[in-house]
């Protein structure tokens with residue numbers, strides 16, 4: 408590898424890994440492990456395997472996960488734009504699988520950007536229940552929100568808050584919480600030179616402190632009997648075994664519990680914490696020299712059903728955000744209903760509950776949890792963005808195109824993935840095309856990509872400017 412690993416890092420890893428250290432070090436000369444996770448909200452694994460232009464190998468711990476070869480570019484394929492998959496290195500697919508999210512639950516992903524694990528959790532929820540995907544970093548929350556949109560997720564609320572703020576609002580509220588914590592990123596060294604340049608022992612210590620504050624907030628928000636998964640993409644015991652033990656010492660109502668595993672995944676190490684903690688064998692270490700992945704740590708904790716839950720919601724100052732939107736005038740709802748009648752005649756009854764509509768300015772949303780009070784919180788996306796209400800007519804949102812099946816639409820312009828017209832569409836060009844006038848769903852091999860508006864012999868392009876392909 409060109410950029411040498413930090414000496415303090417290799418010295419520590421040599422002391423920890425002893426005989427295994429040479430093969431750990433040699434793994435840095437291997438290529439980065441490329442993976443993608445098929446999005447079951449759009450299609451099943453076998454359907455994708457039949458369609459995939461890339462040779463794929465299954466990931467052992469995630470049924471929707473596949474490895475692809477160096478040199479393939481699935482991020483540059485129209486199927487990516489249609490949200491058929493999410494690019495994610497294989498070991499990062501493990502923590503959300505351990506969370507075992509179920510349809511209908513309330514789930515929080517507390518450190519969620521850019522959304523790899525949120526999109527995996529949403530896939531397991533099958534559109535039922537509530538996913539709160541939170542990211543405190545203002546720029547990173549935009550990437551998270553775009554990925555939620557691209558994958559056609561309709562039951563997520565994307566927030567941009569510090570965990571402590573959410574903890575005040577949601578005591579004992581969630582069935583499951585994922586803390587995929589900010590960390591020193593030692594598992595990113597193969598992919599990103601900046602991860603090596605940013606690393607220091609001080610950063611490891613600082614991350615350990617931050618991880619404890621995040622776990623503290625998570626513990627408040629979890630219901631008695633609830634499940635918490637903690638994960639990092641670093642190898643440092645201080646950020647893994649030690650963070651957990653420091654937390655468990657303060658929280659006897661939590662215990663480590665076993666997770667589904669495979670032989671190439673190793674247990675956590677009880678002696679790498681102070682005091683040594685035998686239950687750490689239930690945690691998991693994914694090492695780059697023992698499996699084909701970049702490396703991760705994960706552990707599952709259960710909160711006792713006897714834990715007393717302080718469900719008193721602390722009163723926040725509710726001035727800064729407008730998370731609940733404004734009262735929705737009946738004209739906006741009827742604009743939506745007219746659009747459905749005219750352009751989505753075969754849409755099911757999913758978006759018909761008048762109490763779920765929200766209006767932010769002229770932007771109409773459909774809230775997966777209408778009873779939830781979001782006032783005062785910084786909210787980036789509240790459920791499904793339906794469109795813009797303009798003069799009592801609805802201009803459909805890009806998110807809507809990605810969340811519906813092609814069969815719902817009255818007018819569809821379907822292109823094969825290799826069709827030059829499809830590439831023109833993705834670049835934002837108007838297409839020469841005949842067809843019935845009106846809003847038209849543009850699809851690739853039957854999977855929705857975005858909107859066009861047919862007028863005479865042209866399909867006007869409504870693919871979002873910020874997503875257009877440059878070449």
Ligand SMILES: C[S@@+](CC[C@H](N)C(=O)[O-])C[C@H]1O[C@@H](n2cnc3c(N)ncnc32)[C@H](O)[C@@H]1O
Nearest residue numbers: 517518519520521522523524544547587588589
């Ligand atoms: C490991 S990354 C999350 C990756 C994400 N779960 C995924 O799978 O795509 C950790 C995230 O935590 C965010 N973060 C940083 N400080 C935080 C804090 N105090 N509380 C919550 N999240 C924080 C970072 O901005 C970063 O996006």
